[in-house]
Amino acid sequence: MFKLLLIEDDATLFNEIRNRLTQWSYDVYGISDFAKVMERFSEVKPDLVLIDIGLPMFDGFHWCRMIRSHSNVPIIFLSSRDHPTDMVMSIQLGADDFVQKPFHFDVLIAKIQAILRRVHDYSTTEPVTLRTWCGAAVDLDKNTVSNAEGSVQLTRNEIYILKLLIDRRNRIVSREELIKSLWDDERFVSDNTLTVNLNRLRKKLEDIGLDRFIETKVGQGYMAADESDLHDR
Structure with missing residues (x-):
């Protein structure tokens, strides 16, 4: 079972996304203290991270930088912002994808599956590194x-x-x-x-x-x- 870390401060949306992802057999973890995102990241050791941009304390861009300084784990941004610079900033910081809210859940699942499949296949079927x-x-x-x-x-x-x-x-x-x-x-x-x-x-x-x-x-x-x-x- 893949572990996903969902960095989202909207409790209603977090629960909705977690429930839907759980139905697809993903193990979803959240954040209780937004000042200690990296501590939670180290504790969970997720296979993929979902991050909102607008967060308490520090925004999602900050946490993306922090995660990228320690890990190449796949990162997907989830945000209601629709300005092109937000997507460009996300990719420049090392995110793998950007999904704009509101989104069709099937699209999110397709993106998660594609990224995890690529990472899994890439690490297990490529003998010459x-x-x-x-x-x-x-x-x-x-x-x-x-x-x-x-x-x-x-x-x-x-x-x-x-x-x-x-x-x-x-x-x-x-x-x-x-x-x-x-x-x-x-x-x-x-x-x-x-x-x-x-x-x-x-x-x-x-x-x-x-x-x-x-x-x-x-x-x-x-x-x-x-x-x-x-x-x-």
Whole structure:
């Protein structure tokens, strides 16, 4: 049974979501003291976290930062806010998805199932956890990319995107294919979410001189190139 930590201060909504998730055999935990979210996180050790943005003490963005500084556990934001910057901020902080309230419960379940299935399959069916690319070591287990210039830590989405591109290096991977591979069902995903993840991935790779090896093919998609191939062009 997967354990979910629901960080929601609306008691009525919390109970409704918990009851529905329990029917799907998820073990749902809540927060009683919103000053001690990280203590509760460490105690529960959840497989996935659901966070509201508007919370007592500190907002959901704060707790997302705190969780990300300790763990790569999947995070989904649940919020009634509808401004695009809220979704962009969520993704930039390392969240895996953003669900706007009010939402259809089937959509939330589909997103939770897709993320947990991806995480489970990724950790159990991928025997080779290291890749070499452009002189760098890509560790799929630790979510890091390292070369002579240093090392960068990626989120789960970022490392998954990079893996997909590296495994098909020198071939174009369409945006639609990336979205479908990453989130399973593109109907529930904003195209902007992929853009944010790719921009953030490139920014991190820039720190170790690898950003130029992720090429944008206008109107087609993206491609991970090898250093030798770029030199030949």
